[in-house]
Amino acid sequence: MDESIFPNVEVTRRTVIETGTTALLLSSLPHGVLASEPDQADRTPASIELLVNGHAHTLALDPRTTLLDALREHLTLTGTKKGCDHGQCGACTVLVDGRRVNSCLTLAVMHDGQSITTVEGLAFDQDLHPMQAAFVEHDGYQCGYCTSGQICSAVGMLAESREGMPSYVTADLIQPLTELSDNEIRERMSGNICRCAAYPNIVAAIKQAMGEQT
Amino acid sequence: MKAFSYGRARSLADAAATANKPGFKIIAGGTNLLDLMKLQVETPSALVDINRLPLDKIEETSEGGLRIGALVRNSDLAADPRVRQHYGVLSRALLAGASAQLRNKATTAGNLLQRTRCYYFYDITKPCNKRVPGSGCSALAGFNRIHAILGGSEACIATHPSDMAVAMRALDAKVETTDHEGRTRAIPIADFQRLPGRTPEVESALASGEIVTAVTLPPPPPGVQVYRKVRDRASYAFALVSVAAIVDSVRGRIRSARLAFGGVAPKPWRIAAAEQRLTNEAVGARSFDAAADAALEGARGAGANDFKIPLTRRTLHAVLGEITRI
Numbered sequence: 001m002d003e004s005i006f007p008n009v010e011v012t013r014r015t016v017i018e019t020g021t022t023a024l025l026l027s028s029l030p031h032g033v034l035a036s037e038p039d040q041a042d043r044t045p046a047s048i049e050l051l052v053n054g055h056a057h058t059l060a061l062d063p064r065t066t067l068l069d070a071l072r073e074h075l076t077l078t079g080t081k082k083g084c085d086h087g088q089c090g091a092c093t094v095l096v097d098g099r100r101v102n103s104c105l106t107l108a109v110m111h112d113g114q115s116i117t118t119v120e121g122l123a124f125d126q127d128l129h130p131m132q133a134a135f136v137e138h139d140g141y142q143c144g145y146c147t148s149g150q151i152c153s154a155v156g157m158l159a160e161s162r163e164g165m166p167s168y169v170t171a172d173l174i175q176p177l178t179e180l181s182d183n184e185i186r187e188r189m190s191g192n193i194c195r196c197a198a199y200p201n202i203v204a205a206i207k208q209a210m211g212e213q214t
Numbered sequence: 215m216k217a218f219s220y221g222r223a224r225s226l227a228d229a230a231a232t233a234n235k236p237g238f239k240i241i242a243g244g245t246n247l248l249d250l251m252k253l254q255v256e257t258p259s260a261l262v263d264i265n266r267l268p269l270d271k272i273e274e275t276s277e278g279g280l281r282i283g284a285l286v287r288n289s290d291l292a293a294d295p296r297v298r299q300h301y302g303v304l305s306r307a308l309l310a311g312a313s314a315q316l317r318n319k320a321t322t323a324g325n326l327l328q329r330t331r332c333y334y335f336y337d338i339t340k341p342c343n344k345r346v347p348g349s350g351c352s353a354l355a356g357f358n359r360i361h362a363i364l365g366g367s368e369a370c371i372a373t374h375p376s377d378m379a380v381a382m383r384a385l386d387a388k389v390e391t392t393d394h395e396g397r398t399r400a401i402p403i404a405d406f407q408r409l410p411g412r413t414p415e416v417e418s419a420l421a422s423g424e425i426v427t428a429v430t431l432p433p434p435p436p437g438v439q440v441y442r443k444v445r446d447r448a449s450y451a452f453a454l455v456s457v458a459a460i461v462d463s464v465r466g467r468i469r470s471a472r473l474a475f476g477g478v479a480p481k482p483w484r485i486a487a488a489e490q491r492l493t494n495e496a497v498g499a500r501s502f503d504a505a506a507d508a509a510l511e512g513a514r515g516a517g518a519n520d521f522k523i524p525l526t527r528r529t530l531h532a533v534l535g536e537i538t539r540i
């Protein structure tokens with residue numbers, strides 16, 4: 001493995017990449033692929049390692065497997081939901097190395113060696129994560145289908161805000177962000193659709209959790 | 215999704231050499247490519263993952279501009295202090311696009327190269343010249359509310375959906391590339407995206423296997439920068455019409471203006487004559503109207519998108535009014 005290509009990986013990740021992915025590197029793709037004959041392309045499952053909610057898992061996956069399907073179908077972590085499967089609803093939101101993403105629009109193999117947090121990984125032992133507790137307290141759902149995505153998204157959103165990331169409704173792009181107004185929360189959470197329209201209670205829950213975390 | 219092989223590029227040379235093979239595609243954030251692969255609109259035989267290449271830096275250039283790596287995520291670009299301070303129109307355009315989750319994955323190059331959201335392009339059971347050259351255009355006589363009023367052709371009236379590209383057009387960005395032989399070039403953004411003409415399947419100036427490595431911005435132009443996006447919902451929706459404007463005015467007189475429009479054409483729409491009609495003119499409805507006339511010259515609706523013509527005019531008025539009142 002050429003160190004210069006991965007200048008910033010931590011030791012644990014580098015180990016994972018070294019041991020887990022040599023089979024995936026382009027130079028070691030089977031001859032059929034390099035000959036670019038689609039029919040000859042080798043489609044043996046790719047072996048990858050994912051660190052999910054703190055536990056390392058080695059998986060042999062068809063490269064087509066999305067991160068969402070890897071979590072649900074291969075690791076039976078069904079807390080993360082599939083709504084649209086096209087990046088349009090946010091039900092599949094998880095945190096990858098701490099950042100929120102739509103797990104339906106990314107391949108599991110692309111995340112080899114990375115750390116994934118799903119809704120199942122937020123609680124600390126028996127104690128709900130403050131965001132989960134706030135959703136319960138404020139009734140931030142009706143049917144609950146969007147809820148795990150909303151909660152993971154809200155956790156990622158607060159981390160982004162703490163880093164000072166602006167949003168489309170941030171009035172001044174240059175001044176540091178002070179407080180998140182309801183309008184800011186709504187805009188920052190617009191990637192999570194709730195068909196039951198529990199939006200007012202979701203905003204209330206996030207405001208409470210935000211207060212507790214500061 | 216059709217089966218494909220997956221490989222992770224270890225170097226840019228590796229990526230360029232491999233991406234040049236027929237059927238191979240680069241994958242960056244994957245938010246557009248995988249969407250289209252699920253519907254079999256795109257059916258690559260192999261994906262070349264470039265995500266671990268060191269193309270994720272934003273650096274200052276010796277000319278006083280910025281060089282944005284192809285893999286810089288849309289969220290990171292929007293939040294960069296230098297972009298917020300000097301290229302506010304770009305920061306706003308990025309923040310107006312997609313959702314926070316998508317922006318965390320979407321990359322600079324992927325955003326530029328994202329494909330149209332035309333309903334028929336997405337539906338493989340329908341004729342579409344862009345997807346299957348020569349099959350016909352379903353939008354011309356079909357549902358065309360989101361389609362182009364400028365720059366389209368008899369073959370295709372699809373719009374380019376990017377917000378980011380509209381701001382970059384107003385900023386005179388350049389797209390830097392490399393190919394499998396290691397040759398590099400810098401393509402002005404005006405020439406990067408293509409009008410459909412008779413070949414709507416050709417969308418950019420990129421040659422086969424050519425990889426975008428960065429986008430460079432010249433030093434920030436003088437003036438106030440605004441990005442205004444008009445859409446069906448207040449957030450998480452594509453533009454019906456958008457305007458990126460950079461206008462330098464003093465005491466009711468405009469010294470210079472740059473205007474680029476999104477949502478109305480197959481590429482970000484920028485017309486020099488529209489900007490000239492504002493230069494050295496007094497602020498007011500007359501000069502704003504003259505600029506709108508020039509920008510919309512030749513505009514033609516296909517029925518359901520007719521409303522975009524007056525909407526573009528009114529959006530431009532609103533933006534120019536907002537800037538020159540500051």
Ligand SMILES: Cc1cc2nc3c(=O)[nH]c(=O)nc-3n(C[C@H](O)[C@H](O)[C@H](O)COP(=O)(O)OP(=O)(O)OC[C@H]3O[C@@H](n4cnc5c(N)ncnc54)[C@H](O)[C@@H]3O)c2cc1C
Nearest residue numbers: 087242243244245246247311312321324325327376377426
């Ligand atoms: C629900 C939804 C809403 C959205 N709303 C908006 C919106 O309002 N405004 C907006 O602007 N966008 C919007 N988007 C689109 C989004 O911005 C794009 O999907 C994203 O920017 C694509 O970037 P990516 O890195 O994920 O590209 P990918 O999907 O990885 O790639 C896209 C294309 O670019 C090619 N490519 C990528 N990198 C390179 C490179 N370095 N060199 C050569 N070729 C390359 C790929 O081969 C592919 O053909 C939305 C998307 C979704 C799903």
Ligand code: SF4
Nearest residue numbers: 332342343351370371
């Ligand atoms: S407008 Fe273009 S993309 Fe849409 S159906 Fe017609 S040819 Fe296809």
Ligand code: FES
Nearest residue numbers: 083084085090104
């Ligand atoms: S399931 Fe991923 S965004 Fe809807």
Ligand code: FES
Nearest residue numbers: 142144194195196
């Ligand atoms: S609670 Fe039902 S979709 Fe949100």
